[in-house]
Amino acid sequence: MSELLTGAWLDSLTTDPYLRLGAIVAGAVVLALLARLVLVPLLRRLARRTSSDIDDQLVDLLGPAIFRTVILQGVNVAVSDFVLDPRVDRIVVAITVTLMVLIWGQVFLRGGNLFFGRLSENADRTNWIQPQTLPLVRFVLKVLLFAVMSYLIMSAWRINLTSWLASAGVVGIAVGFAAKDTLANFFSGVFILADAPYRVGQYIIIDGDTRGVVTEIGMRSTRLLTRDNVEVTVPNAVIGNAKIVNESSGPSQHMRVRVDVSVAYGSDVDRVREVLGACTVGLENGADDQPGVVRFSAMGASGLDFQVLVWVKHPVYRGRLIDELNTRVYKALAAAGIEIPFPQRDLHIRSWPAGEQGLSRPDA
Known part of the structure; x- marks a missing residue:
């Protein structure tokens, strides 16, 4: 888009820096309006041909993001063409890139929440996401997006990531030792979610001892409700190393x-x-x-x-x-007159000691 806004047509049009600045900004606005008036309706028309409405909602998210991105890119190009000081140019580029990262980060976050929420509504078709595990999936999505956005923003501001990564490594080791049980439960919960040995509402037995219906699969633990109406909270790390018997995983509830x-x-x-x-x-x-x-x-x-x-x-x-x-x-x-026998043993005596007090031979 930079070549489109600052091509030969602009050089032939004017050499005045202010006019060039206005022309670039106006061109960016025109491109943004074209995207809103042409591209977005085209995408919406294509989305209506599908039976699902999730793509329509995704198009609604993309429309404003595309419009703002084109405007910000136009500002970036205009400032780069107008300002001669490279320091100001770097600051403006960093600001526009930061804003674009925030805009698209919000789009991916809302789109991901929408997508995973729709998957949880069809839990019978997916093993790895259920209504009760949806918060865990959304939390993982937020963590991943935060990491990627932080990296892109730091790169835009030309921050040396080596020292940050080294500091993060030291902090990670310290946190890992301090919260190893919590991290073990968290990662076990992720593996339980991916492997799906049980779902919410199913009857399971853990190590032949704890039996109940699964009421919640959380980030740290899984909760069971026993027949005594007692809720048992089992850490996910314990379940990850335990033998699980799922009494409800067959083709029917029988x-x-x-x-x-x-x-x-x-x-x-x-x-x-x-x-x-x-x-x-x-x-x-x-x-x-x-x-x-x-x-x-x-x-x-x-x-x-x-x-x-x-x-x-x-x-x-x-x-x-x-x-x-x-x-x-x-x-x-x-x-019916059928006897239920007691446990019994037949005792055969081969010899009988003679002269035992209080005892007599069987054949005496």
Whole structure:
């Protein structure tokens, strides 16, 4: 654009510095108006052809930014052509570049917030961004933009970045040692967000101990709400090194639970299977579209071992379903006359010491 504003046409038009200054500023205003009246409507017309409205909002952000950028660039060119003092020229260039960096930094920030906010509204299509993790994503965006904008502004003012980077390195090491736990939680939260082992609203078990529904994934910690209505806050660094069982990550909310049942030796296996199968029908918290299964799993030390496997509607009802199923199984076996054995051991005595006080031989 500099050649367009200060080309041969301007030299042939006038050599008066003030007229040249006015011509350059006027040319910049004309170009800015053309961008607003021609380019922006063209972009808006193209954006209307899509089904999404996010591109329309992005065009609304670009319009004022393009207009102001052209004006600032025109001022920059005009001052460079008019002012002979290089120090004044450097200051004006630094000011205009700083303003343009701030303008476009705001555009990228608002556009990024708009884009990620729209992604969070379609959380079922994206694994790495959810409504509750949106603040973390926006925070990372702000940090990155701040770093890039700071670098560009310092470069425009010709500030020596070497000493700043060295100082930042020393400060970073000190802060890293002082806040290593906080940083570990933060980066673990970023990795959890990227890997998406769980989402807000899902039931998870951490290290086989803590179980609950995820209510929030924050920058420092993840919050779970247990069945006792107790909120548990787990640092992200702990979760990053823990074994996580996600009970809600399947294609549906259904999950299968298992109840172990043992009956006495000599019981009719087919009859036991029939009685246990009837217990799986019509459960209050069971999934009606997925029938239960009865398996003869082993011949144990004290009895015949069976497994009753049923599907629960939602992991939150797991405890209720197990209670209902155990109650049904106990009553059904008792009504059918099928014995539930106690743990037992057979003791075989090979010899009996003679003359023991208070004891007699079994065959005496």
